[in-house]
Amino acid sequence: MTATTTALPVRADGLHPLLPQDGTAGTLVGRVWRTGTPGGPSVATVRPEGVFDISRHFPTISTLLEADDPAGAVRAVPGEFLCTVADLLDNSKADGRDAALPWLLAPCDLQVVKAAGVTFASSLIERVIEEQAGGDPSRAQGLRSEITSMLGDSLANLRPGSAQAQALKTLLQQKKLWSQYLEVGIGPDAEIFTKAPVLAAVGHGQDIGIRADSAWNNPEPEVVLAVNSRGGIVGAALGNDVNLRDIEGRSALLLGKAKDNNASCAIGPFIRLFDGAFSLEDVCRETVHLHVQGSDGFTLRGVNTMASISRAPADIVAQALTAHQY
Numbered sequence: 001m002t003a004t005t006t007a008l009p010v011r012a013d014g015l016h017p018l019l020p021q022d023g024t025a026g027t028l029v030g031r032v033w034r035t036g037t038p039g040g041p042s043v044a045t046v047r048p049e050g051v052f053d054i055s056r057h058f059p060t061i062s063t064l065l066e067a068d069d070p071a072g073a074v075r076a077v078p079g080e081f082l083c084t085v086a087d088l089l090d091n092s093k094a095d096g097r098d099a100a101l102p103w104l105l106a107p108c109d110l111q112v113v114k115a116a117g118v119t120f121a122s123s124l125i126e127r128v129i130e131e132q133a134g135g136d137p138s139r140a141q142g143l144r145s146e147i148t149s150m151l152g153d154s155l156a157n158l159r160p161g162s163a164q165a166q167a168l169k170t171l172l173q174q175k176k177l178w179s180q181y182l183e184v185g186i187g188p189d190a191e192i193f194t195k196a197p198v199l200a201a202v203g204h205g206q207d208i209g210i211r212a213d214s215a216w217n218n219p220e221p222e223v224v225l226a227v228n229s230r231g232g233i234v235g236a237a238l239g240n241d242v243n244l245r246d247i248e249g250r251s252a253l254l255l256g257k258a259k260d261n262n263a264s265c266a267i268g269p270f271i272r273l274f275d276g277a278f279s280l281e282d283v284c285r286e287t288v289h290l291h292v293q294g295s296d297g298f299t300l301r302g303v304n305t306m307a308s309i310s311r312a313p314a315d316i317v318a319q320a321l322t323a324h325q326y
Contacts, residue, residue, distance in 0.1 A: 016086050018204070018269055024048045024085075026278050027071040028270040029235075031061060031105040031203070032082065041105055044082060045074050046270065051088050051102070052079030061271070062110040065228040070235065071275035089269065092205035106201035107237055107271045108226070113201055115222075115241055115259070116316045117184065117191035119309050121158075124185035130249030131179055137216040137246065160310055161188030180252055190311055192320045193255055195241060196265035208242055209263030216246035221290040221304055223283060225313055226271045231321045233314065235273040236283045240266040284313065 008017040015023045028046040032053070033039075042055040043064060057077040058064040067073040082088070082102050091097055092104040118124040128147055133139040158165050165186040172178045184191035202208060210217055220243045226235035242265070248258035272278055283306065290302040 016089055018089050019046075019085065020272065022277070027074050027273040027275050029054075029061065029064065029070075029074060029273060030107040030268065030270040031109060032088065032102045033105055034082070034102050035100055041109070045079060046085055047079075049081070050084045051082045053082050054079040056080075060109045061107060061226075062228075065226055065234050066230075071273040074273065089204065092203065092269070094205055094207050097205075104203045104205065104269055106203040106265075106267045107269075108201055108267060110198055111227075112194060112198055113196040113265055113267070114320045115193055115195035116311070116320070117193065118181055119185075119190070119311050119316065120304065121185075121308070121310060124181060124310075126245075127181035127185070127248075128179050130245050131181060131252070133249055135216070135246040135249035158186055158310070160186050160190070185310065190316055190319045192316070193259060195259055197260075201265040201267045202263045203267065204269035206266070207263060208240060208266050209261050210242060211244060211247070211257075211261055214244040214247055214258075216249070217242070217244045219243070219290060219292065221288045221302070223286060223288060223306060223313075224267050225283075225317060226273070227317055227321075231317060233274070233280055233317055235271045236280075236286075237267050237271045238269075238288065242266070280313065284309075 011017050013023065020026055020028075024046055030044055030046075031041050032044040032051065034042050034053070042053045043058045043061055044051050044053050044055075046052075054074065054077055058067075058073075064070050064073065088102055088104060091101045097103055118127050125144070125147055129140055129143045132143050132147070158168065168186060169178065169182070172182065183189075208219075220241040222239045222241050224237040224239035225233050226237065227233050241259070242261075244258040244261075247254050274280065286306045288304040288306070290300070290304070292298070292300040
């Protein structure tokens, strides 16, 4: 899929529109591709003066995240000036890139990218629809109305694994409405899967990948958590968990084919590390906006509110790291 460049809104404070609302007040880190000698990927941070290479101190993002205080460690080291934030972000677009100048890569490197499915009531209902439709998009709207009318608001405030969740499971089984998606949506165990292997995610401005044999698919805007090997959540970014609904809808056993493909995981533009100005509590209050604008004039806007998530992010991370170290 080729990225289409759209105009970004102009900010009243004059800062680049892709920076956080408080600009460079937070601790932003990422990976930048540098040309020349030596060239290659470099760890960089954003400061009021611009973008600075700090790879002499932290050769990889994974090394940085292992620090006791990653944000403090970044602020404590000098760096080599690379360019302005605007120049870096503008040169990271897939179309019109100047190969002689730095551009952004995905901000993760030696980390396997894990993902959790059906963590929102709305996404849970959509997975059940996919399953019932057997991957056929023409059946989706009718099933959506039917399933929503049956379940109503029963999923909105339900805590997975609770006694109330078990009671609802029993009721749905009696009505022959139980689904494997409902099991991971309201049961005690979350759906955790490998979204992308090491160094497979793409960054801001790069083209995402959609399989040629998928005709029913959509972007999934999500919050991405930066986690170290000890299970500590030390920062957050934005991501696109590209979703191939027709393939997974045919069978949940096709999840790997639907989720883990070339360029099917996009993360960026930066990781914002936790510090005194930004924490996991802030992440849990975030709202993620989606804007799709097609070359044919199609436009779609969507919103995901982290306050509506059914499982606490810390619980998801704990389940992801239960039986291995990556």
